[in-house]
Amino acid sequence: MTALEVRNLHKRYGPHVAVDDVSFTVEAGEIFGIIGPNGAGKTTTVESIAGLRTPDSGSISVLGLDPIKDRAEVRERLGVQLQESSFPDAITVAEALELYSSFYRNPADWRELMELLRLTEKRNTRYKALSGGQKQRLSIALALVGNPSVAILDELTTGLDPQARRDTWSLIERVRGTGVTILLVTHFMDEAERLSDRIAVIDGGRVAAVDTPAGLIAQSTAVQQVRFRVSRPLDESVLTELPDVTEVEITDGRWLVTGGGSLLTSVAGALARAQVVAEDLRIDQRNLDDAFVALTGRAAESPEPSESSID
Template sequence: MALIEVAGLKKSYGATQAVRGVDFEVEEGEIFGILGPNGAGKTTTVECVAGIRTPDAGRISVLGLDPRTDRAELRQVLGVQLQESRLPERLRVGEALDLFASFYRRPADQGRLLHDFGLQDKRRTPVKALSGGQQQRLSIALALVGSPKVAVLDELTTGLDPRGRRDTWQVIEQVRDRGVTVVLVTHFMEEAERLCDRIALIDQGRIAALDTPAALISGVSGDQRLRFRSADAVDQAALSELDEVVGVIVEGRTVTVTGSGDVTGAVEAELRRQGVSTEGIRAEATTLEDAYLSLTGRSLGAYADSEGADA
């Protein structure tokens, strides 16, 4: 059963079209991913779903409620953790939970939330004294304190180290295990592939594709990805013109080439012609980055470490 239905969603800020006709449904019990680079329109989309922003056009239904006209009722069943949410640094963990719980008619057991998210010993700890991972777990707990049926989690792991990111992934899986349907907004490919049942790839305010991670990847399974490092300047345009090459991404000394057929032989021959020495060319498994590149012509991985706000 679809808990969220979005059709023809549009939103502009002045002359900038942030969302340009987005359509998707979120099924009960799934982790639904919205994946794209910063500025693609992910946050604007979920803010419209949550009733935080008013769309210019389109239809949204969340558990049968219209975010524009049923905002107060929607907040009782929808938990939201947004990328730019910030708590006062001196606020203690327990105080934050008490405050958020006061907004709801049927709040969750706060002691259980603290225990489930590993914060049972932090009730009297100020927010500023928590680690990055602990702050993210608190953010999720606050999104769940109203006992929602749906939780929107926006860029939870931005700024975390790899250990903190993986710890947060486990928490998100626990949220789904609690019976909460999750909408996960992210620009991390590994995160989306690991957690999501289905993913909407969003590019410049439009959905480029929507399917399971496996199906999205299999759609470009005929392509191969090669990666190498070189201290020499590489003629990116010449590589791109090879018949076997689909796309070329240059990030510092690292070059990633996507292609088909004997792409390895063609690339090696072209590099020899250019007089470029490499530290070895290695083939890599097809990923969501390849799917995104194939569908949009742009690299998603180039944004993986960006901290900029999403439109």
């Protein structure tokens, strides 16, 4: 079942094209990541899905509903954690949860949610006095309090320390277990790689690629490299004649083998046949960062300060 469908979304603010042509489909129960450099159109895309922006052209379907025309129904079933949203300074954690749960037809048990997000001991703390991580957890709890079928989490862990980020990730994995479809917008590659079933890379208002994290990495890494030392002298040709190997470089006894396909298996097999042990073996492990650079031509960078303040 399709939870979310975006087709040829186009949105401009005056002369500035925020989203040129974005299409993707999210299946029910998936965690779908959206990554892209600053100003790529990620925030405008999710704001359009949330019904906060009216697309200039293209169509959006949330559980078969139109975010603008079927506004009321979409709001019942779509939970949102937005960048640049906040709560009154003096409201307590429990009050915010209780208030937000009163907005929905079939809300989740907010006490349970408070427990799940480890906020129970902060229940009577005012919003202003919460740490960054606690505010973020409250914001996630409020996105889930309506028992949504789909939740949008925009820049989930921006501003959190590494421990809080990892905690938040395991939390999202727990939420996934409840069957909620999640649209995760992030500029952290490790976050997208760890959490997403599939990822859309958005660049310049267009979708550069949609694939699983492993698929994206594989796409960008036609070239692999293996480094090692040999236990005893060995003729270069043992490796250069392998079909997967394109280049062998030896400097000060360190071998650097470049190739493609199943390079590591081929090299390991050839070395074993020659009865040579590879020492200090290293494989260049590619990750989503490399895939991202390959797809967009730039490094993933610091948080987007305010993509949505363009209007």
